[in-house]
Amino acid sequence: MHRDVFDIALKYGKDVFLMINYLGTDPLPKLFAMKGSITAWLNRFSFLPKDIPDRAMQLLSRCWKNIVPKRLMQYRDDYEHHLILKMSDAGISEAESYLQKFFANSTSGNYFTCSADEAKSLPVTLCCCRCSHPLPDSSSG
DSSP, X not given: OBHHHHHHHXXXXXXXXXXXXXXXXXXXXXXXXXXHHHHHHHHTOTTSOSOHHHHHHHHHHTTSOOOSOHHHHHHHHHOSBEEEXXXXXXXXXXXXXXXXXXXXXXXXXXXXXXXXXXXXXXXXXXXXEEESXXXXXXXXX
16 A cells, blocks of 8 residues: 555545444444435535535544554655555464564565554554565465
8 A cells, every 4th residue: 555545544534434433334334325315415506515424524533533553654654655464363473474584684664563452443453564665476485
């Protein structure tokens, strides 16, 4: 993921993350259907700006503190490209072992494993890897 994509997700995805974090995923289809209906109704009025509900939700989400852990934001600043891996069970130690070896002598990349608090604040992030060079093709041996 490029730094710009990270920034776009942070700016325009925070409202959805907050909904999932506080309400869970079950009400999302109904909430999005309701938002779609409101948007369609408001968009009938040509004097109003388009997509008012989206803009309002994004504006309100700015009232919440930054949801991204500080360490992840620092990596965003340090590296132009990054990869976020979600691992579980034995996969965590397998990924850590591989990444330790891969980045052992690297001056252009690094990785870290998210703490329990970091993983809670971003449920998709259990193991974070950022690098400025591509990972090798796993099929080459």
